[in-house]
Structures are given as C-alpha cells and as structure tokens.
Amino acid sequence: PIAYVNGTFLPLSEARVSILDRGFQFADGVYEVIPVYGGRPFRLDAHLGRLERSLREIGMAPPMDREALGEQVRELIARNEGRDCQAYIQVTRGEAPRNHPFPDAVHPTVVMTCTPVTPVPEEWIREGVSVITAEDIRWARCDIKSIALLPNVMMRQKAAESGAFEALWVHQGQVMEGAASNIFAVFGGRAVTPPDGSRVLPGITRDVVLELAAEQDLPVASGEIDAADLPHAEEIWVTSSTKEVLPVTRLDGEPVGKGRPGPLFRTVLDAYRARIRELRAR
Ligand code: PMP
Numbered sequence: 001p002i003a004y005v006n007g008t009f010l011p012l013s014e015a016r017v018s019i020l021d022r023g024f025q026f027a028d029g030v031y032e033v034i035p036v037y038g039g040r041p042f043r044l045d046a047h048l049g050r051l052e053r054s055l056r057e058i059g060m061a062p063p064m065d066r067e068a069l070g071e072q073v074r075e076l077i078a079r080n081e082g083r084d085c086q087a088y089i090q091v092t093r094g095e096a097p098r099n100h101p102f103p104d105a106v107h108p109t110v111v112m113t114c115t116p117v118t119p120v121p122e123e124w125i126r127e128g129v130s131v132i133t134a135e136d137i138r139w140a141r142c143d144i145k146s147i148a149l150l151p152n153v154m155m156r157q158k159a160a161e162s163g164a165f166e167a168l169w170v171h172q173g174q175v176m177e178g179a180a181s182n183i184f185a186v187f188g189g190r191a192v193t194p195p196d197g198s199r200v201l202p203g204i205t206r207d208v209v210l211e212l213a214a215e216q217d218l219p220v221a222s223g224e225i226d227a228a229d230l231p232h233a234e235e236i237w238v239t240s241s242t243k244e245v246l247p248v249t250r251l252d253g254e255p256v257g258k259g260r261p262g263p264l265f266r267t268v269l270d271a272y273r274a275r276i277r278e279l280r281a282r
Helices: 022-026 044-057 066-079 122-127 150-161 204-215 263-281
Strands: 002-005 008-011 029-037 085-092 109-116 129-135 166-171 174-178 182-187 190-193 220-222 235-240 244-251
Touching (some): 008 066, 022 085, 029 044, 044 066, 044 085, 066 085, 122 244, 129 150, 129 235, 150 166, 204 220, 204 244, 235 263, 244 263
Parallel strands (some): 190 220
Antiparallel strands (some): 002 008, 002 109, 029 085, 085 109, 166 174, 174 182, 182 235
C-alpha cells in the first residue's frame, strides 16, 4: 500500500511521523474517512468540507485548498489502484516541543492512507446487528471529528466483548449517536435522527439518507430520540461511511420491533445502494 505524508507518496511501511507530533502527544488533530467505490470517492466535497470545519473549530487553517487536497486524495486512490476502499486523511497541528498551547511556528502534519474494504456482509443486512447503549463519556464537542477516540475505542471494545456491533451514546436521557455511526429510530412509521448539536457528528451518510428520503417523500426527519423510548422503536438503523446503512435488530439484548430489519430500512437501503450504483457507473 502507498501512503501520503506531507506531500510525499511512499510505501506505507516507510511512512513515519515524529514522536513529537502533537497528534501523538495530545491527539491534537482531526480526520476524515471517505468511502471509495470502483475507484471513485463518494461525497468527497462534503468530507473535505467537514474536515475544513473541524480544523476551523480547533483553530487550524486548512493545510491546502479543497481542490488541491481533493486531487491528492484522488492521486492516493490511483496509486493504490483502489477500487472499493476507504481513504483516510488525518491532519494534526504538527511537530513541536511538548507544550500545551499552540506552538508559534508549526507546520501541520497531513497523512493519508487507502485501505481496501470488504463489502458489508449480506447477513448483517438480512438479520440485522446488535447494539448496546452506554452513558456518553465523551467530551462536549463531538461535532468535531477529533482523532481523540479513547471513549469510542473503549465502548466499541465493550460492545465487541458483549457480542454487539456498536454502542449508542446516551446523554441526559437522549440518544445521540453511535460510537462510530449516526442513528435513526422509527416511531409510528416515521424515522428520526438526532439533529446537529455538540454531541453529534454531522454524519455524511446520515445527510445522504435525509436527502434521499426528501427526494422520495419518505417519512424521515431530524428529531430527538428519548432513550426511554428507544426500546419501543419499530426500527433502528445506524449509518456510517464504511457501513452505509445497517439495521439494528437487538438493543441491549432485546429484539427491536419484530426482531427483523424493517420495511423503511429496506426502502432507504435500496435508495442508498442505487446512489452508489450511479457513482460506479459514472
Ligand atoms: N458519528 C461518529 C462518532 C463517527 O465516528 C462516525 C463515523 N465517522 C459517524 C457518526 C458517521 O459519519 P459518516 O457518515 O460521515 O461516516
């Protein structure tokens, strides 16, 4: 595999950053994961836009303009002969002697990798996945796609140990999102996903689902999800760039709705897959 480090493409095994990098020392950086289908990045502009927003929120300027970074992403995919893969971009504040405040003269570190992905197993679509709920122990700026992921790592490990695929964060009685996904829940035939806020990442897959639903007049909208209501949801789905739209059929060990992926999920997944087919055929 070929990686990218500060303007240079090189074998992943040779890619290095300093141990004084502030990403390593302080998790002082942000990232993006971009899904690639048939060599074509999906929603690249939205991902680069979100990266710029994350950088702005942590007081960093973009390392280069959007077009230039987009070109580097395409170049990375091409050099990896990437078909179905995910492009990862990480930007940190850079290398400097270890001291908390922003250093004066520092250059951002930009690294990128491209990793092949295996398609989501059909069994997950057919049977659904299981999730657990957990108290939201993250910081109050989850709208920033920060590389500081320790709470997410810990909770996904806990989920994995209990045989679950994902953990859903609950903050003050409200369901926010998954540890690496956004959530939709269906009540009375209508799907809701928590609105943008400081404890929700503005998910790009979530936005695609909202957009497709609007185009097709499906009952899907932004709205709060009470944790107490979640066990009564008719359907639950989680969305992310790498997992697309997944049906959740077990919540804390109990079946969701009829314990099978629901009809609204199926409609939304079909629409999502049609969008991906269009991208592949372009
Ligand atoms: N929330 C969190 C905390 C995430 O890590 C992710 C995955 N990056 C998402 C939501 C889903 O976002 P997206 O659809 O943009 O991948």
